[in-house]
Amino acid sequence: MKKFKLSILAAIAITGLVFTGCSSDDDAPTIVNEEEVITTLSVTLVPTAGGNTITLVSRDLDGDGPDAPVVTVSGNLAANATYTGAVAVLNETETPADNITLEVVEEDLEHQFFFTVGGGLNITTDGFNLDSEGNILGTTFNVTTGAASSGTYTVALVHEPTKPNTGVADAGGETDIEVTFNVTIQ
């Protein structure tokens, strides 16, 4: 009786192990294409008085992989000029590219673009578009240039910031994008 019990136990256990052991399927797992990834940020600056449109683009096709983003600035900004600006964020790993700007605008309360100037660049950014509660969203804006100079122009997209805020420093949340462009005003 006792031996019987033990052997039944053994039999159940072994069959269980063997069965599941053998049922291992060799089907290849499905590929996961990162859905949340943002590969590209582009800033378009259109001069209000006519002239060349300037685009600033950062493209990082491997996301957090080892390849660094490719940053391009199409040309120099004119001195003492005004531009209307617009930001677009894309996921270019998909074809056609997924326009994430639409998503940002749709969830405007949870996003904000920040524009930071560094290194003596004579630029002011203002006239931001607002979210549904009247706080800054910043997908469109105005840029006013001053005297000839050069420096950095950083564009950041913060997710779930504290609104309103006085800048990135007290916005909290987390940075989804942060790109620093080297810009010259001529």
Added chain:
Amino acid sequence: MRTYLCMILLCSAMVAKSQDCSYTLSGKIIDLHDNTVLPGATLIMIGEGKTVESDIDGKYLFSNLCDGSYSLQVYHPNCETQIFKVKVSGNTERNFKLEHHLEELNAITLRASIFGSKTKTNFEQKVTEKQLDRFSSASLGEVLNTLSGVSSLNTGNAVVKPIINGVHSSRVVVMNNGVRMEDQEWGAEHAPSIDVNAIGNITLIKGAGALKYSGDAVGGIIVTEASKVPVKDTIYGKTNVTAATNGRGGAITSTLTKSYANGWYGSIQGTLRRFGDYEAPDYILSNTGNFERSISGRVGINRFEYGVEAYYSFFKNEIGILRASHIGGASDQVRAINSGTPLIIRDFTYDIDAPRQDVTHHLFKVRGFKNFKNLGKVTLQYDFQQNERLEFDVRRSSNDDDRASLDLALTSQTLRLDLDTDNTDLFNLKTGLMAQYQKNVADPSTGVRRLIPDYERFNLGLYGVADVSITDNFLVEVGGRFDYFHIDAQKFYRSSFWEDRNYDELFPDIVVEEFSNQILTNPKLNFSNVSATFGTRYTFNDSYKLYANYSLASRAPNPSELFSEGLHHSASRIELGDLRFDSEIAHKVSVTLQKQGKTFGFSVNPFVNFINNFIIIEPTEIRQTIRGNFQVWEYRQTKATLLGVDIDASVTFNDNWNFYHQFSLVKGYDETLDLPLIDMPPVNTMNGLVYQNKELKNLLVELQSEYTFRQNEFPDNNFQAFIPETDSFELVDVSTPPDAYHLLHLHTNADFSLSKNSTLNVGLSVTNIFDTNYRNYLNRLRYYADDLGRNISINLKITY
């Protein structure tokens, strides 16, 4: 001839029942190891229907006996059940010695005995249960934290992972009720999936010596066992309710056990635990609530010659991770660190939002044993475990908040066959084999690349451990184990990483398919590991014992170390594993001198652990991404040395007052780079004063002081990052350990008798009495927020 005589005597005794059957058999139940008495042992007089229990002093008494021979079966929760033959002639006195379950020569078994009023082991077991009850609303890691040599790696306050002698995660093995927990323990923010209320007692072995369980416990093994069920007709249970101010929550747990004199028993247990946001002294730690549910049941029959038990447990834990810790790149890190307070503080809530973890663990076990006369005890065990881990990150689109970013299901099945020969008092052999099949499935519907790939793992193990008593006082133990692992994984690599790492030249054979920016590969890895132990135990002067042990542990690299490749949100860094890793080999030598006595007891346990191919993760570069700059941390193998000492001591002043002391020190060095190792527990010491009064409702008042020094040896992993707002490069200080801190805790409890069989135990605890602000070096979220503030909790326990 003698047996005939005996039988005649026996028969005559039976026949002559009417003559004089008023004799008694009495004595004590004694722990074979240290000669301390064992209370709560059950003694069954086979065939006579008499059952008694040993009292607080280990004494038992059978009365109304006739002269003659009797068979006694003696049980104790901590010990192997044994049968003794006793000859009663007149009032007879006889003591019985019981052997522990674990022959843990290599390391001293620590059982919080220091909380007792005397340094006798008889208090140890009881206090362990009490200790666990006191922690009924805490996690396993927090309970273990009270032992010397154990600290914890925390992620916030709900994820508490034990660190033993400086190492953690895959280097610490948890044996839950005879089953090795396979709960994705490789992750630094993965806490053990065990409800402390389902545990009867915990044994800690600080070394790899318990080869029966595993050969890869570089740090140590934690063995939890369910409480033993007495063989008698009875029903009993307990209910424990805790309410706490910090987190504004509590826990309720209940256990009910029914047993029969024929050996059958059944037990069911369940726990509910719910906490909202915890609080630091100055602010709410937003999104740190947790919700734990667990239930377990077992049914079985336990006889001396054979036994069968089936056990099932379900554990589910939802844990909120501090919202302010979920950040982007280096600029966010600088802001968070410089801020001093969390950048996100919201109103108190019980809601648990992203980032959060949702872990479910199923464990089913069936175990049978049989004692063979000339062979010993043969045990066969099968277990099935499924661990499902969901991690929810803050998603870009709030519609996706209920969609996990990580969804891993790990299924393990293990078959074990063990033989424990127990033929003579002098020589004992334990041997066995195990086979395990494990499968990990990462759900692709997360829309996030798999952190850990799909894989299958096979493990075959074979072990043997023998001990020989050379003299009464001197015992030698030798053991060996061999493990074979085969891992068959299906891993997608990013093409850019694949080439950057030169894997395209090193492993062209494993490529299965190339996609536009990813490569599917099929790595097949084999590891053959040898582990061994050699130890001695020497007893002298009755109260002194010297343990010395050498253990060799080999650990195959875990999936995270092999396959990681991507951004780790909670750490704000990119983590990279390496396919080329070999097994980690650890040589640990530890010596323990132990003294036990009625007034003064201590143990001193120095150790040194030389580890070859020690796998560490460390920063290598700053990587630019469109999301900002991130530090890249790569796993690397090196030669490491860990050394330290653990000290326990206690002094009993009188029946009411005692004092205890605990001290743990560990130092770890990377020998290749000649640098200290990261995340080494700082020196810490715990001291307590206990007042106990048996006459006054068993009142216990304990004042505990916990002092943690500042870690002064650490590698400098700081880096510079460009911060646009300040238009400058700033130092990102991720290395500097926080300052030393001192915490005071108070604990009181008392027993109130409700009826003959039921007792109410009322406990009141205050932790961090002075609401001290502090940060813990071993808390991964220390950059973002202070640790917990004051907590007042009330605990009601009813036993019935």
